[in-house]
Amino acid sequence: MSLRERSRRTEIVDRVIDWFSANQRDFPWREPECSPWGILVSEVMSQQTQMSRVEPKWHEFMSLWPTPADMAAAPVAEVIRRWDRLGYPRRAVNLHRCATAIVENHGGEVPSDRDALLALPAIGAYTSAAVASFAFLRCEPVVDTNIRRVLARAIHGEAIAWDANPRRDDAEMSELLPEDPQRAKLWNAGAMELGAIVCPSKKPQCEVCPIAQLCEWRARNYPASTRKARGQAKFAGSDRQLRGRVMAILRRHPEGVLFDSLPDLVEPLAADSGTSVDISHAERTLLLAEDLIRDGLATRAAERIRLPH
DNA sequence: AACACGGGGTT
DNA sequence: AACCCAGTGTT
Numbered sequence: 001m002s003l004r005e006r007s008r009r010t011e012i013v014d015r016v017i018d019w020f021s022a023n024q025r026d027f028p029w030r031e032p033e034c035s036p037w038g039i040l041v042s043e044v045m046s047q048q049t050q051m052s053r054v055e056p057k058w059h060e061f062m063s064l065w066p067t068p069a070d071m072a073a074a075p076v077a078e079v080i081r082r083w084d085r086l087g088y089p090r091r092a093v094n095l096h097r098c099a100t101a102i103v104e105n106h107g108g109e110v111p112s113d114r115d116a117l118l119a120l121p122a123i124g125a126y127t128s129a130a131v132a133s134f135a136f137l138r139c140e141p142v143v144d145t146n147i148r149r150v151l152a153r154a155i156h157g158e159a160i161a162w163d164a165n166p167r168r169d170d171a172e173m174s175e176l177l178p179e180d181p182q183r184a185k186l187w188n189a190g191a192m193e194l195g196a197i198v199c200p201s202k203k204p205q206c207e208v209c210p211i212a213q214l215c216e217w218r219a220r221n222y223p224a225s226t227r228k229a230r231g232q233a234k235f236a237g238s239d240r241q242l243r244g245r246v247m248a249i250l251r252r253h254p255e256g257v258l259f260d261s262l263p264d265l266v267e268p269l270a271a272d273s274g275t276s277v278d279i280s281h282a283e284r285t286l287l288l289a290e291d292l293i294r295d296g297l298a299t300r301a302a303e304r305i306r307l308p309h
Numbered sequence: 310a311a312c313a314c315g316g317g318g319t320t
Numbered sequence: 321a322a323c324c325c326a327g328t329g330t331t
Binding site: 042043044045046047048049050051053054087088090091094121122123124125126127130142144145146147164189192193195196200201202229231232234236 | 321322323324325326327328329
Binding site: 048049050052053085086087088089090163165202203230233235239240241243244247295 | 310311312313314317318319320
């Protein structure tokens with residue numbers, strides 16, 4: 001890499017840190033007194049979920065279960081029920097498993113090593129680095145969807161980020177990571193915040209961007225991407241929607257319901273559901289209920305199905 | 310590499 | 321109605 005390019009990248013990091021220090025949003029998990037557990041909970045809730053939806057749920061969880069031991073002592077059914085409609089309810093099960101593992105294997109304290117964090121359920125490449133950096137000031141490379149987009153644009157001049165690839169992403173972000181842990185944290189959080197606030201997927205606000213003058217995508221006059229974004233499956237009529245409806249039934253019935261009655265309790269979906277057209281609504285509902293049991297989101301005893309204890 | 314996995318906000 | 325969102329685990 002040329003000396004000039006090296007200098008450009010250093011300047012990008014410096015300006016993002018300055019911008020973030022002055023313009024970051026106030027979130028409770030960014031307060032200095034926030035515990036590592038609070039940060040871990042915020043990161044798990046934030047997976048594929050907008051901050052505006054996370055904040056109230058985070059307050060509720062921290063009030064109910066201020067430490068890992070508190071959550072580990074609660075029935076997983078209660079964590080699932082409180083998770084409510086935040087989405088991907090397996091995260092609730094996994095968060096409860098995290099709490100249990102932290103109590104049993106780490107003396108009730110969230111571990112600070114990235115590898116130890118990575119070993120916890122639902123903690124992957126992103127969350128392990130985020131908790132290590134934000135809660136413990138470790139110099140770990142954080143890469144989320146915002147950062148992949150910011151780097152694709154500012155560094156590489158591409159409109160759309162490459163597909164996530166933990167090894168390559170880690171290596172790329174590591175090259176930019178400041179050696180000072182406090183600055184590494186500010187760069188990690190700042191690049192993420194810049195992508196969320198100033199440089200979103202649609203309509204980037206280059207006029208207020210601190211690195212507009214250094215941005216390669218802007219220098220090339222915003223070429224459209226050559227790659228195509230991954231299409232998303234329809235939600236209406238999908239298995240995901242039906243699973244969600246079964247979970248809603250289970251949350252509403254603490255004592256559980258007759259397994260065979262599930263199809264009647266779940267609102268029948270639109271007839272044009274597209275997939276699985278050759279099996280009945282009742283069959284499909286019962287099959288998905290079995291999946292939920294396998295995923296730890298429900299248990300079945302005798303003829304009844306309910307949230308797990 | 311491609312999917313499945315929720316549900317709601319945004320355009 | 322399509323796209324997007326502080327991802328993870330499986331195939």
